[in-house]
Amino acid sequence: MATKTTPTLSDVQAARERIGSRTRVTPVYSSDNLSARTGRPVVLKAENLQRTGSFKIRGAVNILATLSPEERAAGVYAASAGNHGQAVAAAARDLGVRATIFMPQDAPVAKVEPTVSYGAEVVLVGAGFEEALAEAVRGADETGATFVHAFENERVIAGQGTIGLELMEQMPELETLLVPVGGGGLAAGIAIAVRGLRPEVRLVGVEARRDGYTIADGIAVKRPGDLTGRILDELLDDRVTVTDEEISEAITLLLDRSKLVVEGAGAVGVAALVSGKVDGQGPACALLSGGNIDPTLLISVLQHGLTSAGRYLVIRSRLPDRPGELIKLLSLIAEERGNLVSVAHQRQGVSLDLGDTGVELTIVMRNEEHCQTMLAALEANGFPVERLR
């Protein structure tokens, strides 16, 4: 394969012309809440509201729109843990090209089903991204289809860079831009656009910690390639890393206060800002790169975030084993305006005194202060309470 050349600002500008009618100019929102938390103006670029739920459609349209008639006829292959596959599928449908997408066997439904619904053939194969990738490359070789790499491709990078062009128009006061870094195609494209137009903007790449499981599955499976790695080394001012705990908090905040559904990889910029890992006081923009989070994972993240914020109180208590005691406990909780989620009532257990009954309760509360009032009221009424969460 020939050495790939770095795309230029004019490649990005050409991409913008090409993808215009098939992608959205995504909106920016200033966030009062995040600005107050971080002590600087914070703006969100809502690329989660892009078609297919992520930025990947930009690069996919840009490459598919430049295929020759022969290449179009032979179709395209891609490998993806999720968003890239949806994007190639949607771009292929737009342009009348056959697409085959290889995904790992356990790819989340939130990513498989939309890909199928865009009319692509989906092949679930292998335990992880690397295996799906190998199969896609092999399949493309055999059939003469064009293999569309998720990031290590000049036209894909140029397509993602169009976000940078939009942002320069939407936010002339921008000082610091936070961009998620996975394979690096997004950050590389944006860096080329921003450096070309406003070299003084500070560019910060944000990565998820890669040791083991992470909720930022959109970026954690990848590392920058030769081409994107070279561009990022040259153009980024800084790189920071955030934890799953920080990402969860950011997802919860964005949902609760900004009404935006953002996936783990898309929330790393806000996570970096809120956790104080990015200095400076000037206007900052966090790019929300995508919104394709599996709803079952979103529920877990929210429950975790709400428990941290004192919105769920989980307690264990003991009741004297006689009729009416549970009713007394529940009445007290209702009086204190707790909203019961679940009750597990256990009449036998190795840790209970004979004649006692164990009960475990999950209660929706207003906030941590409300939790403290509730705990005090329970103790004052003679119920021994152990707080589990």
Add this chain to the structure above:
Amino acid sequence: MATKTTPTLSDVQAARERIGSRTRVTPVYSSDNLSARTGRPVVLKAENLQRTGSFKIRGAVNILATLSPEERAAGVYAASAGNHGQAVAAAARDLGVRATIFMPQDAPVAKVEPTVSYGAEVVLVGAGFEEALAEAVRGADETGATFVHAFENERVIAGQGTIGLELMEQMPELETLLVPVGGGGLAAGIAIAVRGLRPEVRLVGVEARRDGYTIADGIAVKRPGDLTGRILDELLDDRVTVTDEEISEAITLLLDRSKLVVEGAGAVGVAALVSGKVDGQGPACALLSGGNIDPTLLISVLQHGLTSAGRYLVIRSRLPDRPGELIKLLSLIAEERGNLVSVAHQRQGVSLDLGDTGVELTIVMRNEEHCQTMLAALEANGFPVERLR
């Protein structure tokens, strides 16, 4: 009180000038998924992304910006089950006016905390909206403050109508517009704007069923007043009613496919479209009026929606009471690629045969088809299964 006069198109146009810098022009999105489901082009007007999370800021800014210096100095009072309170608080802060907001005692945290954070004084009083309203009116009378009604006010109606002006520019092809109806201020304002500019557009008001509890708390506590009721009777083409079940499905769809957090009242238009209650084939727009749903309620709605869609499988089974049986069951579930959420294991119970152990499992699945495969595999391996959900 003098009889209120109906605002005109030029009142709405004047409101737009007045509120411009303090409110957002909210974006519209065409939804492939909803278009495919309903067989007509469907566009969403994402007013949930408005400042304060709902349309109410438009009316609040419009009225506060027209107060005299003396009225500003005396402050404003409002009663609200949620969104109106946040909006008046934010508008008051913008314009340097003191705001006191009366809310029912059990107002959701998602609505109380932001109101406080905008700097308003919040008074929690009464079991429902009516009592909070009475207190707010009384308080305003006593102190000389201006009482800002949530809908029965010309300037509030004109402010909400600015959505109609935006939409006429954003969607020239619009044929049918679905607007939530609670107190009717939103629908009245929009109807005035749309009738004035494009009288041929079909206007459908959507209400939540009012018998008892509803998740559309933003509209269910209110009925149109004299003024708004008169305007709606004259200008709406049609009115439909949706159920909580339909609203839940709409909230889940909007979150999962459009990446938008929408509250119950804001999802009624999509609910009406998806449930087939609105006929016609031309381009339809559902106004997503707000996004302020309590996250604990959102979790319940999502869990319900995901269970309906086969994403959660809840089963009860019985195990022979000997070591290793639970492991066998769990291994089988893992092999079939079910993702375990909870296990309740019960060694005694009135409905169990002696020597058996009951177990209740919640499993995350891909879809209903996957549920069927799992159930068949469990039966084939000798585990008796009762599907609970």
